Amino acid sequence: MEFQPYAIVNGKKMRRGFTTGSCAAAASKAATMMLIENRDIHSIEIDTPRGWRITLPIQQIERSSNAVKCCVVKDGGDDPDATHGIHIYASARLIDKEGIVIRAGEGIGTVTRPGLQVEVGQPAVNPVPRQMILKEVGEVLPKGKGVEITLSIPEGVEVAKKTFNPRLGISGGISILGTSGIVEPMSxxxxxxxxxxxxxxxxxxxxxxxxxxxxxxxxxxxxxxxxxxxxxxxxxxxxxxxxxxxxxxxxxxxxxxxxxxxxxxxxxxxxxxxxxxxxxxxxxxxxxxxxxxxxxxxxxxxxxxxxxxxxxxxxxxxxxxxxxxxxxxxxxxxxxxxxxxxxxxxxxxxxxxxxxxxxxxxxxxxxxxxxxxxx
Structure with a gap:
């Protein structure tokens, strides 16, 4: 289904944005594709739970001997919040074990209290974004191969102070969120x-x-x-x-x-x-x-x-x-x-x-x- 970039809110035309989950999934897919195909790409398409297929720009590509890292800049549309403009990175590294392993690095919080969708002690990557990452990376990962995806958000520690995360018991950074993949303006x-x-x-x-x-x-x-x-x-x-x-x-x-x-x-x-x-x-x-x-x-x-x-x-x-x-x-x-x-x-x-x-x-x-x- 074609993405509709605008919504009418209270009679005004307002731009939709993308969740941290969509950004993480796009960066993860792009990093994996560049690792497998050994070429740079500057945009990537992903599906969202909303049913829309979206294209996100890829930035800051970095290569090492066995990994590729890139980022997507979070765009909250006309409903900007504390995470608007942050850089969401994904690093892809081939591993010997078949499948996809997701790890959280700098700036992604850890759940410290029960009651959230993620178990205590686990990185604050919610179930829907996690499934998005697995789906998108799985589409470009050759059968029989394994990849480790490490997510990081360098601004996450500071940005988290402006969110509900400290009160919710998420320490050390922000959460990877989103149930639809799309940020609705004034939601x-x-x-x-x-x-x-x-x-x-x-x-x-x-x-x-x-x-x-x-x-x-x-x-x-x-x-x-x-x-x-x-x-x-x-x-x-x-x-x-x-x-x-x-x-x-x-x-x-x-x-x-x-x-x-x-x-x-x-x-x-x-x-x-x-x-x-x-x-x-x-x-x-x-x-x-x-x-x-x-x-x-x-x-x-x-x-x-x-x-x-x-x-x-x-x-x-x-x-x-x-x-x-x-x-x-x-x-x-x-x-x-x-x-x-x-x-x-x-x-x-x-x-x-x-x-x-x-x-x-x-x-x-x-x-x-x-x-x-x-x-």
Missing amino acids: EEAWRESLALELSMLAAAGHKNVVLVPGNYGEQLAIKSLHIHKDIIVRTSNFIGYMLEKCVEYGFEKVLLIGHLGKLVKVAAGIFYTHSHMADARAEIMTAYAAAQGADWDTVKELLNSNTTEEAVQLLEQAGITGIYGMIARRVGERCRQKSGCKLQVGTVIFTLEKGILAMDDTAKSILQELKQCE
Whole structure:
């Protein structure tokens, strides 16, 4: 199938890129072909799990007495991440044993914690990229021959510091990743999967309780104000519903959800994907809860016209309507429990940057107490 280099995202034409797995497979195939055929090549075709056949340029060819080394420069398209522009090398060396041996060199991490797709102690080369390498190299390796492929990424150690790898228990470099071989521009799927990886690792370590936070502010409040250990805190970004579903899938029993009022008030209304481009009904939801608490008509109108959550909080404070926060916290917990099919107990802590913690429901208090007892 012909590769489609562009995708339309939110009405914009954006360029697709290639995963580290595709780059590693291309470099491995090219190095093997040049070793076998004793000639230089400057581009190579490979198949991707997506079904597209792609052509990648080959650079920095090096020869020794019994090996050939080359690289592919990672191109993330219009969705560049920390690995965009790195050099992914493959060295091919003939060996006496028939078959293909894959080794990892400089800049490729080692898995140190369970819960990933690769066993502890093994190089962080995921199963799909590994199969891609075996397939592509196998196409050019003569029958009865054997080759050792050594992958390396010199920038990997430094680049890994900008990724999730240290939190995931991958040390010494980056991972060779990719399930489709193609980087989709602005791919939310890849972002969700990276967040869910942390949940899978906690589950593999035997944890039944987890703390979910949409972002950095929630994480800092959890650590500094609630004294929760950072190892059981997982970020959700805007994918709160998705992460709750993953909690069920991985066998968690209790979830403590800690978030800013402006984010969690959406969840109170059953909005589980909280990006403002998808759903921004904060003023309307706050107004509804304030009205339920007896807000007068002038306050209702001002709340509806408020531009920010902080402005709405000021209006509520002026009107003396503070019971709204506990009501919202309880509703968030109930909505999340329903979202999980009643398989999770979910406690909620709501805060703002100026006021700090505004409310926590009884379930949150119970989970916090349990977390402290487990320390």
